[in-house]
Amino acid sequence: xxxxxxxxxxxxxxxxxxxxxxxxxxxxxxxxxxxxxxxxxxxxxxxxxxxxxxxxxxxxxxxxxxxxxxxxxxxxxxxxxxxxxxxxxxxxxxxxxxxxxxxxxxxxxxxxxxxxxxxxxxxxxxxxxxxxxxxxxxxxxxxxxxxxxxxxxxxxxxxxxxxxxxxxxxxxxxxxxxxxxxxxxxxxxxxxxxxxxxxxxxxxxxxxxxxxxxxxxxxxxxxxxxxxxxxxxxxxxxxxxxxxxxxxxxxxxxxxxxxxxxxxxxxx
Amino acid sequence: xxxxxxxxxxxxxxxxxxxxxxxxxxxxxxxxxxxxxxxxxxxxxxxxxxxxxxxxxxxxxxxxxxxxxxxxxxxxxxxxxxxxxxxxxxxxxxxxxxxxxxxxxxxxxxxxxxxxxxxxxxxxxxxxxxxxxxxxxxxxxxxxxxxxxxxxxxxxxxxxxxxxxxxxxxxxxxxxxxxxxxxxxxxxxxxxxxxxxxxxxxxxxxxxxxxxxxxxxxxxxxxxxxxxxxxxxxxxxxxxxxxxxxxxxxxxxxxxxxxxxxxxxxxx
Numbered sequence: 001x002x003x004x005x006x007x008x009x010x011x012x013x014x015x016x017x018x019x020x021x022x023x024x025x026x027x028x029x030x031x032x033x034x035x036x037x038x039x040x041x042x043x044x045x046x047x048x049x050x051x052x053x054x055x056x057x058x059x060x061x062x063x064x065x066x067x068x069x070x071x072x073x074x075x076x077x078x079x080x081x082x083x084x085x086x087x088x089x090x091x092x093x094x095x096x097x098x099x100x101x102x103x104x105x106x107x108x109x110x111x112x113x114x115x116x117x118x119x120x121x122x123x124x125x126x127x128x129x130x131x132x133x134x135x136x137x138x139x140x141x142x143x144x145x146x147x148x149x150x151x152x153x154x155x156x157x158x159x160x161x162x163x164x165x166x167x168x169x170x171x172x173x174x175x176x177x178x179x180x181x182x183x184x185x186x187x188x189x190x191x192x193x194x195x196x197x198x199x200x201x202x203x204x205x206x207x208x209x210x211x212x213x214x215x216x217x218x219x220x221x222x223x224x225x226x227x228x229x230x231x232x233x234x235x236x237x238x239x240x241x242x243x244x245x246x247x248x249x250x251x252x253x254x255x256x257x258x259x260x261x262x263x264x265x266x267x268x
Numbered sequence: 269x270x271x272x273x274x275x276x277x278x279x280x281x282x283x284x285x286x287x288x289x290x291x292x293x294x295x296x297x298x299x300x301x302x303x304x305x306x307x308x309x310x311x312x313x314x315x316x317x318x319x320x321x322x323x324x325x326x327x328x329x330x331x332x333x334x335x336x337x338x339x340x341x342x343x344x345x346x347x348x349x350x351x352x353x354x355x356x357x358x359x360x361x362x363x364x365x366x367x368x369x370x371x372x373x374x375x376x377x378x379x380x381x382x383x384x385x386x387x388x389x390x391x392x393x394x395x396x397x398x399x400x401x402x403x404x405x406x407x408x409x410x411x412x413x414x415x416x417x418x419x420x421x422x423x424x425x426x427x428x429x430x431x432x433x434x435x436x437x438x439x440x441x442x443x444x445x446x447x448x449x450x451x452x453x454x455x456x457x458x459x460x461x462x463x464x465x466x467x468x469x470x471x472x473x474x475x476x477x478x479x480x481x482x483x484x485x486x487x488x489x490x491x492x493x494x495x496x497x498x499x500x501x502x503x504x505x506x507x508x509x510x511x512x513x514x515x516x517x518x519x520x521x522x523x524x525x526x527x528x529x530x531x532x533x534x535x536x
Binding site for chain 1: 338475506507524
């Protein structure tokens with residue numbers, strides 16, 4: 001989709017090693033200018049970098065939708081030039097697997113693997129959990145901008161009550177429920193969900209800590225219906241300086257569209 | 269540890285491309301004879317194959333403990349010869365990253381990535397969840413052997429009550445809590461946990477279905493204390509033929525030692 005920030009900033013330049021206009025070869029390299037519009041305090045957002053790898057894998061795989069994506073975050077990423085290399089590992093009848101590497105200045109920043117398939121027709125067969133119960137977005141608090149966190153300006157967030165950490169009073173309960181959508185009206189789809197699950201405030205802020213992502217796995221479960229996403233984020237266990245963070249995104253039809261878990265390093 | 273089935277069956281032959289006895293090079297290939305002792309109905313257990321990749325990555329990385337491992341299951345694995353290739357991606361001061369590929373007959377079966385660190389001293393800093401409450405193992409039901417599933421003979425399982433699926437009457441609730449340990453007395457450690465989280469019955473059996481793993485991510489949170497592991501497995505959402513499965517393993521000191529999530533394809 002053209003005209004939206006996400007699409008402009010994940011646009012991959014034609015592979016330097018292939019003819020312009022040709023379909024991407026099973027192993028292809030793309031140029032990428034990493035924008036400064038998707039950054040947190042620790043550098044470029046991990047979910048955004050993962051979404052660029054998903055775009056690159058999508059170019060070498062024969063199915064439209066990522067169904068599971070895993071990324072290992074090797075180094076902080078920065079605004080500026082990058083090279084994204086994608087590899088088709090295996091393409092089967094219903095599922096294809098790929099790998100991508102994002103490198104800057106000759107150093108690998110992110111290694112990602114993914115399975116792709118076609119999520120055109122998904123019905124819910126069993127639901128042992130339900131979407132967050134939230135007041136209508138219009139009756140919710142609007143999250144303020146955050147200095148230095150350009151990523152936060154790319155989304156609108158709505159919460160039933162302002163989070164404790166925002167007022168400098170962490171609640172001690174590392175969980176939150178909120179509405180979320182792109183600020184520029186870009187509809188969520190399966191290619192944007194790996195970013196969205198990492199684009200809200202870390203749950204451990206309510207423990208007075210922050211976080212650096214080591215690994216992020218995203219299950220994309222369905223193509224989102226138009227509208228707000230109802231989201232839930234929670235951390236249940238912090239030990240040895242590490243924490244997990246689980247994220248769920250539910251679409252306006254009440255369907256679970258993404259489920260993610262990351263392992264993060266606690267920063268105090 | 270010698271003398272245990274796990275260690276005999278994950279022993280890697282010296283790299284064909286390196287001198288015998290030398291430390292493994294940053295990129296090394298190892299021979300592996302995949303035993304028929306770790307199989308389910310659909311071939312060799314995914315967690316077992318992932319554990320062989322963890323062993324190979326451990327040989328090329330400078331830290332002892334996997335802290336997060338992700339595997340993409342490309343094809344079924346079978347008993348017989350395999351080659352496991354491991355690559356050191358990056359070794360930092362406290363964390364190192366690696367990748368491994370397991371191939372059989374020239375075809376890649378599993379691609380795994382991992383981060384390793386040192387979990388020698390782990391304390392729990394926040395616990396928003398607790399271990400399963402189970403009767404003492406001696407007061408529990410002993411799970412029977414399962415024809416054709418050699419994996420089940422490698423472990424002892426104890427449940428407060430026999431699962432519904434075992435009697436042909438799935439309960440409709442895809443979750444379970446149970447004790448688990450190696451049948452031959454092998455203590456659990458951080459290298460065995462990626463197997464253990466995938467070595468119990470799939471939760472979707474209680475929905476009258478079975479499962480094929482597409483991707484499995486394991487967070488290893490601590491080195492287990494000796495004794496039984498208290499485990500919890502649950503599936504919360506089935507849609508489009510896919511389900512997630514979450515697994516937790518808690519050691520005898522009440523510490524969370526592993527947390528995993530997999531994306532599986534439902535088989536009816």
